[in-house]
Amino acid sequence: MRTHQLRRDFASDNCAAAHPKVLAALAEVDGGHLPSYGADPYTSLLEERVRELFGQQARTFPVFNGTGANILALQAVTPRWSAVVCADAAHLHTDECGAPEHAGFKLLTLPTTDGRLDATDLADIARDARNRHRAQPGVLSLTQSTELGTSYDPIEVAVLADEAHRLGWKVHVDGARLANAAARLGIGLAEAAAGADVISLGATKNGGMIGEAVIVLDPDADGVGFLQKASTQLPSKTRYVSAQLLALLDGDLWRSNAIQANAMADRLAAGLRGVPGVRVVHPVEANAVFASLPAGVAEQLRATYSFSDWGPGVVRLMTAWDTRPEDVDGLLAAVRTLSPGGVHDSTAPAVQEASSPESAGFLA
Template sequence: MSRLERSFASDNFAGAHPKVLGALIEANSGHALAYGDDPISLEVYARIEDLFGAGTRTFFVFGGTGGNVAMLSSLAGPGDCVVCTEWSHIHVDETAAPERAGLKLLTRPSADGKLTPADIAAAAHWLGSQHHAQPRIVSITQPTELGTLYSPEEIGAVCEAAHRHGMLVHMDGARIANATAALGGIGSLRSFTTDAGIDALTFGGTKNGIVYGEAMVYFPQSGNPTIERGVRYAPWARKATTQLPSKARFVAAQFRALLEGDLWVELGGRANAGAAALFDAVRDIASLALTTPPAVNSLYPVVPDEAAEELRKTSFFWPWDPATQRVRWMTSWDTTPDDVEIFAGAVRTCME
């Protein structure tokens, strides 16, 4: 079996889009103010404000974990904790960085990676007691760590429940491009973010074709006094968590390239289309237990260890739930139809 040049392991394995690399070179001329005050950063703050509405405030960071930790730190007061699912990246995949920053996480079980208003109600039980960490922030991931998508209505219901109890809602949008593409394109973006009541967003770029960089995006237009406090603390929370890029113009330039002509949504859609094509190519192999088409760019089939070992000769991929032998296959913005065909052929050989 020949090894694929592009893998089905993670969208983090993919390189950067040529327009992003071009933007880096273009930004590399002359000197500019550092720490986010340069002309490219100012332009991109305005573009992101256009996307989400007047009042939106953006702060660039180096990475996704850092963006989540810096943002949640800016939102949390003393004794506050963050409600999230047991699958959430902040809980499972961030090496206790949130806890190291003093953020207690209150996890909830979830079969599909989503939080519900009932989870918020359960967490709210502890509000007001000085002996318990105060659930004042809710963090959801869109799309979730299990490849599922919240509908705008589901997010609206979570936000409504959270706001009723005075909690803020943060969205981990490491793959928000995939969600936007899947939910109907650029026109759908506000329906599951600002219009649904989201207060703060970690806006992902890395998985979507940039070299490095993400953005903390605040929505003080929600009028919630606590989010205004978060915006005020953001510069210090970012620096204190080592996420302030001095040459921020290079992060901004990459985002500018992604935002130009909605390239970011197009790339998210391409990754999603790759996963849909892979699903179609292998769905008849019953033992994979792939019953529903992927919502975004990942599939979670059952692949016994021996077959997985063989299949990894074609492309590496991660185990996901060893208890059920589920693995994760993930497509990227640059996955080609040929990649899908070759990988699907290898799946067939290994599984049949």
């Protein structure tokens, strides 16, 4: 067995393996010749499934990656002179290496405390509308779930979308972890992105191998297929991307994967809250745990585990569809041992197991 197959890290859900059902779907569509560039029957099936989930007006464009999905989605609804309004913590702003700016979008950011925007903040940024010397706010981009591990509930999303539309803006949802938000809230994917005109639908973080999708709900968005090609996001062998998304969407595998990841984040957060000197700094509403650790603990912990620094003294710990209870418990034991005065107490009560039937069979 390759040694990496024994590892379970907490750096990102991107580090996780592809789900066996996704791999099986890839094998199923392999072999023989089929039309290219999305004209294959599997992409047609994906389009049909997306319409079932998001409405008959939905159009689906499989793409290579999340950054490409965001850029294509924004190109579909953003006039050349417009700006994109987003949270200061949005992935679009902090982690895409200037790709939106490279594509010609100015980002207008709003400060948040937990990654979530408030509808009352939108009017302020719209006050200078029609000033030809300024990029005009034209799109509101929401990250669901947010970069800080929080989720918008359906009412919050609807209120933000309504206010954006009142201002004449379009609404984009960066749904790289839309599945985690929907699973946490106990709703469907469409409800978790209610009011969106265009959605970047994540798959890689939810058990896929490679590939995402752009879902266009705005009937006025024109030429998206041409933009997909021009922005280098049109896979020639589209069937392999579509097969992964089909595997995740059929039978709601996306939900069981997200439930497992979220449950392991809950387990981790509950355990960390019981360690002296450790503080969970944001609500845990998806599969991310942000924690402040005692001085020196993160440096020592990094000898065994991977994770991300997230500001002074704060680390981000991500769980995934294939994170197991023993992975979480091992990390918790290490934190307890490394914390000042900490000695792992094998008699300490274990954190409650996730009880959902979907979680119990997550490796199936």
